[in-house]
Amino acid sequence: MIRAVGLTKKFGDFIAVDGINLNVNQGEVFGFLGPNGAGKTTTIKMLTGTLKPTAGSIEILGMDMKNYPIEIKRRIGVAPDEPRIYEHLKGYEFLEFIISIYKLDKTEMKVKIEELCDAFEVDYLDKLAGEMSHGMRQKLMLISVLMRKPEVLFMDEPTVGLDAKSAKILKELLMKYAREGTTVFMTTHILEIAEKMCDRIAIINKGQIIAEASVSELKEKYRASLEDIFLSLTATNDIKDIVDSL
Amino acid sequence: MRELSILLKYLGFSIFQETGQAAQASNSRRFGRRDGKRRGTKNRAMQYITILLLSSLPMAIFVFVSNYKVYSTLTRFPQVAGVFFNTTISMFSLFYIVGFIGTGMYSFSRTDEIELLLTLPIKTSTLTIYSLLISLSSQLFTLSFFVGSALGYMFGVHVPALSFILRTLLQLYFITSLSALFSVLGGGMSSKSLVRKLNVFMTLALVFVYFGFTYVEGINVEELGENANIVRWLSFTNSKYNILSWAYSDSNILVALTVVLSISITVLFWYMSNKVAFENVQRKYKKQNSEVMKKQSYASLFGGFVWKDLKLLVRNEQFIFLLLYPFVFGIFMMFVSASSISSIMPFVVIAVFYCAMEAGMLTSSEMQSKELLFTLPVKRSAMILPKITIPVLINIALFLLIDVIALLFNKFDKVALIFIPISILLFALSAFIGAYYSITKPGKAKRQPFSNTATFIIEGITIGLAFAILFPITMLFETPNLKNWQEITCWLVMVGSIIASILLSYFYYRKLKKVIEVE
Numbered sequence: 001m002i003r004a005v006g007l008t009k010k011f012g013d014f015i016a017v018d019g020i021n022l023n024v025n026q027g028e029v030f031g032f033l034g035p036n037g038a039g040k041t042t043t044i045k046m047l048t049g050t051l052k053p054t055a056g057s058i059e060i061l062g063m064d065m066k067n068y069p070i071e072i073k074r075r076i077g078v079a080p081d082e083p084r085i086y087e088h089l090k091g092y093e094f095l096e097f098i099i100s101i102y103k104l105d106k107t108e109m110k111v112k113i114e115e116l117c118d119a120f121e122v123d124y125l126d127k128l129a130g131e132m133s134h135g136m137r138q139k140l141m142l143i144s145v146l147m148r149k150p151e152v153l154f155m156d157e158p159t160v161g162l163d164a165k166s167a168k169i170l171k172e173l174l175m176k177y178a179r180e181g182t183t184v185f186m187t188t189h190i191l192e193i194a195e196k197m198c199d200r201i202a203i204i205n206k207g208q209i210i211a212e213a214s215v216s217e218l219k220e221k222y223r224a225s226l227e228d229i230f231l232s233l234t235a236t237n238d239i240k241d242i243v244d245s246l
Numbered sequence: 247m248r249e250l251s252i253l254l255k256y257l258g259f260s261i262f263q264e265t266g267q268a269a270q271a272s273n274s275r276r277f278g279r280r281d282g283k284r285r286g287t288k289n290r291a292m293q294y295i296t297i298l299l300l301s302s303l304p305m306a307i308f309v310f311v312s313n314y315k316v317y318s319t320l321t322r323f324p325q326v327a328g329v330f331f332n333t334t335i336s337m338f339s340l341f342y343i344v345g346f347i348g349t350g351m352y353s354f355s356r357t358d359e360i361e362l363l364l365t366l367p368i369k370t371s372t373l374t375i376y377s378l379l380i381s382l383s384s385q386l387f388t389l390s391f392f393v394g395s396a397l398g399y400m401f402g403v404h405v406p407a408l409s410f411i412l413r414t415l416l417q418l419y420f421i422t423s424l425s426a427l428f429s430v431l432g433g434g435m436s437s438k439s440l441v442r443k444l445n446v447f448m449t450l451a452l453v454f455v456y457f458g459f460t461y462v463e464g465i466n467v468e469e470l471g472e473n474a475n476i477v478r479w480l481s482f483t484n485s486k487y488n489i490l491s492w493a494y495s496d497s498n499i500l501v502a503l504t505v506v507l508s509i510s511i512t513v514l515f516w517y518m519s520n521k522v523a524f525e526n527v528q529r530k531y532k533k534q535n536s537e538v539m540k541k542q543s544y545a546s547l548f549g550g551f552v553w554k555d556l557k558l559l560v561r562n563e564q565f566i567f568l569l570l571y572p573f574v575f576g577i578f579m580m581f582v583s584a585s586s587i588s589s590i591m592p593f594v595v596i597a598v599f600y601c602a603m604e605a606g607m608l609t610s611s612e613m614q615s616k617e618l619l620f621t622l623p624v625k626r627s628a629m630i631l632p633k634i635t636i637p638v639l640i641n642i643a644l645f646l647l648i649d650v651i652a653l654l655f656n657k658f659d660k661v662a663l664i665f666i667p668i669s670i671l672l673f674a675l676s677a678f679i680g681a682y683y684s685i686t687k688p689g690k691a692k693r694q695p696f697s698n699t700a701t702f703i704i705e706g707i708t709i710g711l712a713f714a715i716l717f718p719i720t721m722l723f724e725t726p727n728l729k730n731w732q733e734i735t736c737w738l739v740m741v742g743s744i745i746a747s748i749l750l751s752y753f754y755y756r757k758l759k760k761v762i763e764v765e
Contacts, residue, residue, distance in 0.1 A: 050620035073623035084615040088558045092538045100550035101622050110539050117535045125538045128439075128561075141618075 001026045001152055001183040002047060007056035009042050009207075016042040018207035019056065024200075029174065029184040031198035033191070035234045039207040040187040041081060041156055047185065048078045048154050061151060074102065077150035081157045081187075083141035087130030091122070091140050094129060098144045112147040119173075120166050135161035142170065149177065155186040159193065171197055191226045205234045249372045250379075257359070258290025259383045295383065302390035305452075309394030317402025324403065329484055331399045336490040337455070338392040339417065341448055342385050343425045348444035349384040350429020353377040360524050374519045378426055384445060391452055392418075413501070417493035420504050423511040430519045443563040450570060454578065551624075552632045555608050559636065564693065568604055569640060572596040576648045580657055587659045587724060589648055591716050594665060597641045598672045598708040602680030604637035606695030606704075610684040614692070626762040634677040641673050642666075661723045668715055668744070675747050676708045678754035685761050707750065714743035 002024035009017040017039040024030040034040045045051035047058055049069045058065035060072045085094050092113075099109050117125065120139045129137060138161040145153065153174070159167040174184050175197060188194055194201050195215050202212040210233050211218060215226060222229045231239065313334070320327040354377050363373060393414075400410045484491070492500040559565045576593030583589065612619060612629060619629060645666070652658040680695070687700035696704065718736035721728065728736070 048621055050617065070623045070625065073621060078621040080617045080621070082617060084617050086554060086558070086611065086615050086618075088561045088611070089554060092535075092541065093554075093557065097550045097554050100553070101624060113539060114535050123535065125535050 001028075001061060002030070002185055003059040004043075004047065005057050007043065007046060007058065008054045009039075009046060009051065010054045015207050017046070017053075017204075020204070020207075020209050022047075022202065022209075024183055024185055026183050027178050027181050028199045029178045029186070029197050031194040031201035032185065032187045032204065033189075033194055033201055033230060034187075034204035038204045038234070040204060043204065044078075044080075044154050044156050044185070044187060048076065049073055050078075075150060076152040076154060077145035077148060078154045079138075079141055079145050079156065079158050081160065083134070083137040083161075085129040085132075085137050085140060088128065090128055091125035091132070094140060095125070095144055095147070098148075102148060104148065109147055113143060116143045116146055119169050133161075135163065138162060139166060146173065149182070151181075152183045153177065153185065155184065157187055157189065159188070159190065191230055195226050203230060203233055210234075249368050250376060253363075253368075253372070253376050254291035254379070255289045259294050259380045291379075291383075295386070298383070298386045299390075302387045305387075306390035306394035309391050310398045313395050313398025314402045317399050321403060327399070327403050331395075331403075332484050332488070332491045332494065334395050335392070335417070335494065336488060338388060338395060339421045339490040341451060342388045342392065342421050343428075345385050345388055345444060345448045346381050346422070346425035347428045347432065349441050350377070350381040350425060351432040352441045353380040354430050354433035354519070354524065356524050364524065370520065370524070373524065374516075377429075381425070381429060382422065384441075387449065387452060389418075391455065413493045416501070416504055416508065417490075420493060420508040420511075421490070423508050423515060427511050427515040427518065430515060433524070439561065439563070443566065446563040446567045450567065450574065453571070454574060549628075549632075551629055552636070555632045555636055558608060558611055559604075559640075562607070564607065565604060568600040569644065572600060573644045573648065576644075577651060580648065580652055580655070587661055587720055589652065589657075590645070590662050590665050591720055593645065593648060594669050594672065594716060595709055595712045597644070598669075598676045598712045599705055601637045601641050601673045602676035602683075602704045602708055603695060604640075605633050605677035605680035606684035608633040608636065609681040610688055610695040613685060613688070627759075630681060630758065630762050633681050634674070637677050637680075638670070638673040642670060645669050661719070664719060664723075665716065668719075671744070671747050671751065672708070672712050672715070675711070675751040675754065676704075678751055678758055679704050679707060682754050682758040682761060685758075711743050711747050711750075715740055715747070 002022060004020065004022040006019045006021065007017055008015070008019050020039075020043065022043075032040055032043065042051065046053045047060070047065075049058075049065055049072060061075055063072050065072060086097075089097060095109075095113055096106075098104075099106055117123070120143065122136075122139050122143065124132065124136060127136075129140070132140070138158075142158065155174070158170060158174075162170065171193065174186070178184050178199075186198075198215065200212070200214050201218070202209050204210070211229070213221070218229055219226065222232070224232070316330070317327050320330070354374075360373065396410075396414045399405070400407060486495070486497070486500065492504045495501055572593050575596060576589040578589075579592050580589035609630070612633065649658060649662055652662070683697075683700035683704060684695040687697040688694075689696050689698075689700075718740040721736050722733065722740075
């Protein structure tokens with residue numbers, strides 16, 4: 001479903017992503033973890049065709065990203081970390097814009113939109129996106145992605161800005177979609193989410209993947225909690241020393 | 247006082263000045279000093295007021311001079327002068343009140359900014375004065391017209407200066423207190439977008455009043471004075487029921503009434519502001535999703551991007567200004583000149599630059615959401631096409647509309663038809679340039695499509711070429727008995743500029759194509 005080989009992204013002299021390989025299967029929930037600035041978002045941007053890699057190849061749903069970017073984008077769904085929605089559009093207008101761009105069945109989509117709005121308690125479709133809070137825009141963005149039920153979902157910090165109930169619904173929904181065959185590639189800083197939801201995780205640090213396995217395999221290998229494993233692999237300073245010095 | 251000066255320094259008059267994290271982030275990105283040293287924070291309010299005063303002062307001086315000339319010639323007709331003065335002062339007072347209330351209703355509401363300020367140890371009275379100053383600052387432009395006109399009357403008609411100045415101050419106090427009261431009562435019923443739209447319409451209205459003065463200045467005022475119809479026509483402004491002229495009334499009772507009313511309104515305002523200012527107002531009825539989704543949409547019919555960009559066009563007050571200003575200016579010129587050529591030329595010269603602005607604004611709005619855009623299954627060309635076609639088609643439509651109006655008023659000149667293909671070329675060039683520079687040289691603020699350098703380049707190319715093509719055409723067709731060398735020069739300049747426009751259009755089209763693929 002998702003395959004990346006030798007994926008590299010350089011910004012001038014800075015190497016944001018350094019020749020990583022990824023292989024995510026159909027119906028899998030794949031967690032992509034890493035500290036801030038490790039290269040998670042850059043990787044997602046390359047996998048979703050919004051950023052051109054400096055080197056390496058990407059294959060999504062059996063199609064090469066270089067040759068079939070539009071076909072791939074039509075079949076995947078992306079929820080970016082920052083939900084930038086056209087500020088001058090109202091909530092329902094944004095959803096209609098998406099329906100029009102993806103050439104979806106309007107009647108069918110309207111039913112799904114109503115269901116998702118009820119689930120996420122979205123009652124502000126008549127409001128301009130520019131007047132919405134981050135959380136409100138995040139929910140709207142999620143609805144615009146989930147209503148299509150794409151074959152592959154890329155979610156960059158999907159629970160940020162969501163209230164507890166909405167976050168729980170989203171997590172359950174993603175698991176349900178995965179059971180039905182959707183591939184989910186998600187980044188998160190909340191290790192509990194990764195532990196509960198993901199079939200496999202990869203930890204990226206300084207542009208390189210430093211660990212990749214299922215949570216149980218990692219725990220067995222390092223004999224520690226996911227949090228301790230993550231920190232031992234990525235943190236440079238002792239946390240206790242930092243806290244003591246503050 | 248200290249709290250107020252801090253608010254003014256750091257927040258300025260933030261409805262009109264871009265603040266917030268986005269602006270700060272963008273500024274620090276662009277202007278962040280690598281040595282880590284920070285420049286002192288400039289006083290945002292002072293910056294805004296200075297710019298506003300500098301831009302409105304020339305207008306105020308002109309209004310003063312033109313009014314002075316008119317009133318000087320009307321000294322023999324004091325009744326006509328009085329009627330004319332009451333009309334202008336009532337009109338400016340009305341502009342002031344409407345503009346003030348529009349801004350005031352927003353600044354006295356519980357906005358996100360006020361929400362934050364209410365958590366800080368700042369007195370509510372300070373916030374009230376701050377909100378009043380925001381509203382007041384929004385009307386400086388109108389105020390400069392008001393003062394210019396009043397001074398023109400004072401010096402032109404030779405009324406007693408002290409009494410007149412006191413009456414003018416009373417009038418300003420009266421309309422300010424009245425506006426402030428309505429603002430605080432209507433707090434929460436306005437929005438930032440509505441305030442900005444209102445200001446655009448007020449500015450447009452003032453601009454055309456300004457043009458009106460330039461026209462009135464040119465006509466024979468002696469004849470106007472003898473024409474009693476004008477007095478009858480405008481005499482309603484002299485009526486005792488015109489509350490906006492009471493401060494200047496000959497009746498002492500009306501003047502005293504204005505003083506009493508102003509003080510009472512101020513007391514009432516202060517009382518009400520403590521009661522209702524910055525409070526949550528009852529939100530309007532929230533529609534059910536099913537009800538909202540039933541609305542007829544033309545998104546699919548027009549193609550998503552065209553529909554979306556048209557929405558931006560309708561909802562953005564800058565757009566409304568950019569479209570209305572050259573159009574109304576063209577119409578105005580048509581009525582005060584002999585033929586439609588005189589209206590078409592200024593229209594095209596202004597509209598070509600505005601067309602670039604419109605294309606730039608549409609493109610920069612798209613680029614602000616590029617994280618979303620790049621995930622959509624569309625080619626970049628499908629995204630950029632409406633940014634070019636919408637401004638070009640709308641400006642062409644306005645061009646044709648001016649011609650139709652000229653035809654209806656028997657002012658149409660066939661030479662205007664030659665301008666059509668040239669305008670299409672110029673508008674297309676402008677749209678390419680605007681879209682290109684909004685990506686490569688974006689402005690500092692969110693609402694500014696290009697950097698200052700790019701703006702100068704765009705102005706130079708678009709206005710320069712429009713002038714270099716249209717002026718020779720006008721000369722060739724409108725000026726009789728041109729000398730041989732003049733005719734040759736006109737042809738050379740015109741043909742050379744047309745060729746340059748075609749080449750530049752192609753050049754910027756290629757550059758734009760390249761840049762949108764790279765982005």
